[in-house]
Amino acid sequence: MAMRVKDHYQRNRDFGRLWRRGTMSSLIMIVWLASLVPMSNASHQGDKHHGVEESPDVTGPIYSIPGASFQVVLSRKTGSAGSGSDGTLADAAVQTVIDAFTIMLEHRTDYPRFDESLKKDALQQVIIEPTVVNQDGKEFSFLVARTKDQGRVKLLISASSLKDKGYLRHPDQLVPVLAREFQWVVSKADTAPKSKAVLSGRDVKHAPIRMNHEIQNMTGDQRADAIQRLFETYLTTVDDQKSLEGQPFYEVGTTKLTQPAQSDSTTKLYDIRVREALQKIMKEPYFFEHTPKAVRSLLNGNIWNVSFVKIDQRDWATRTRVLPEDKSVLVGELDHRIQPAKILVNTYRTAAPDDPFYMDTNGLPMGALSADQLARVIASEIEQNITEKSMRGHVVQDQMTAPR
Secondary structure: OHHHHHHHHHHOOOHHHHHHOOEOOOOOOOOOOOOOOOOOOOOOOOOOOOOOOOOOOOOOOEEEOOOOOOEEEEOOOEOOOOOOOHHHHHHHHHHHHHHHHHHHHHOHHHOHHHHHHHHHOOEEEEEEEOOEEOOOOOEEOEEEEEOOOOOOEEEEEEHHHHHHOOOOOOHHHHHHHHHHOHHHHHHHHOOOOOOHHHHHOOOOOOOOOOOHHHHHOOOHHHHHHHHHHHHOOOOEOOOOOOOOOOOOEEOOOOOOEEOOOOOOHHHHHHHHHHHHHHHHHHHOHHHHHHOHHHHHHHHOOOEEEEEEEOOOOOOOOEEEEEOOHHHOEEEOOOOEEEOOEEEEEEOOOEOOOOOOOHHHHOOOEHHHOOHHHHHHHHHHHHHHHHHHHHHOOOHHHHHHHOOO
16 A cells, blocks of 8 residues: 555655645635534534535645545645645645545445445545635644535545644544544435424334344344434434533533534534444443343334534433333334433533543543543443333432433
């Protein structure tokens, strides 16, 4: 691979000069919009003045990566990327990005959103620009933009940002950051019709819930497909109190809060992270072996919502809320009677030492957990509390402490 890239550079030795010939005044007019739902229920509501923007066509040296359906383009529309040699920075940026994608291609199952984008052919191009700004002039390290081809997008990467953050010539460090951007690639590329059931109300009668004996015999992929179908009927992953509207968010693994670009950006980010965590609970053998009740409860109709929330007046990190028995409902074709439950994750709280998932969080706030950590937290909460809450008289206390 290294030889291929070097040979490719030799065929395009003029690209450093091409960068220098651009003008500094050009700005990339693109959108920055995260989908409310990362898979088949993506929604762009609330961003009307962003929703019709498309990325302009970009020309420049093109690089292919074996095994990838997309190409890497070094833009020559803008000028210098900053201090130092333009050609040297361009060389390093392209090499780093190609090497990072090569690693991801070799281990694509470790990066589910990346893998999904490849299967859907959602990514048309990766464009390396000296700097990347949105239509408001705000600078970003990465941005995803629609193209004229429906269901396909471009990923723009800032070369100067790669340099400033220490990623140049360190593709292994760029990989996790790059992989995270594919949640936006998948969500923005999604043009599937929106489920009428979700828009008009939960369609519980036709929800494809599974009985426990069926779940026992399903593979991880079958369980992941089953929960995806529930997302399309009644299972939601967004806080219905809208408590995260306009609130800052945590990057994974940090305690530093970042202000959102849009008022609903934080909600969308955490919606995506919850869904990734739920998919992991379905697919990975660990959860079926250690928290089987959590797996069953997510697929048999017991849980209607799993979401991040902001509840300052409560110091708990997670909570299960269950509707009382007199509000139980019939779900599925076989009229399975359940008491709908919510699983809440308190975004800005840390786990207490007596929480069963305390060791999995490494002292981080709930909103800073990775999808892997979050999956263990959610599964543990369900495993420990779903039966107790619904069967042993804790419902009244749930109602008393619910957010207003």
